[in-house]
Amino acid sequence: MSDTNKSYRSRYLLIALGVLLTLLALSGIGTYDFATWVMEVFPIFIVVPVLCATYRRFPLTNLLYVCIFLHALVLMVGGHYTYARVPIGFEVAEAFGLHRNPYDKLGHFFQGFVPALAAREILIRGAFVNGRRMLNFLVVCVVLAISASYEFIEWGAGLAMEQGADEFLGTQGDPWDTQSDMFMALVGAVVAVAGFARLQDREIAMLPRQRQ
DSSP, X not given: OOHHHHHHHXXXXXXXXXXXXXXXXXXXXXXXXXXXXXXXXXXXXXXXXXXXXXXXXXXXXXHXXXXXXXXXXXXXXHHHHOGXXXXXXXXXXXXXXXXXXXXXXXXXXXXXXXXXHHHHHHHHHTTOOOSHHHHHHHHHHHHHHHHHHHHHHHHHHHHHHXXXXXXXXXXXXXXXXXXXXXXXXXXXXXXXXXXXXXXXXXXHHHSOGGGO
16 A cells, blocks of 8 residues: 555545544434433444554554444434434334334344454454454354343343333334344344455455554
8 A cells, every 4th residue: 555545545534533523423412312322322432542543553444444434323323313213214114014113223233244344354464363264253253242242231231220221222122132133243244254255355455564
């Protein structure tokens, strides 16, 4: 990657960061439930500083940055309305005859899709595993571990907040919500590995070799 390309890339990433932070601030205005918004968007407050701190030493592929941005948008929309009240989710439910707002399943799809690409990129660039089959297996295992951990967090929030956690949990009366959440994360991981591996490989090859 030439110095000119790196300069353009850094500029675009700074613009994307500014847009993301602006949208994050706007999503916190007039929320349905502010405590729920904080809990839903909290991963953004963790991931963004980490990405900024590690950018020079370990920059990610453009593909992964774009996917992280999109995932952040999903979190912000879900946090602003609460997942059970996102307007577009009602339209999807009506169109397909669903008994509940399915927007949270999109969130869990991204919860599998984006971590799968992140885990895959780290494992490849760090040369932590040999063989594509083992790589794919470990990526899926990482995603399922993250998904299960998130469900533990939701469980803990439910116990700590009692009825106040209903908006955060967003089960909408579905007794199989936890299982379907994890399944959607699994679907996201499989789509990432099966559909975007080659593109990610090409982008990894374009990164500065000394930073891999």
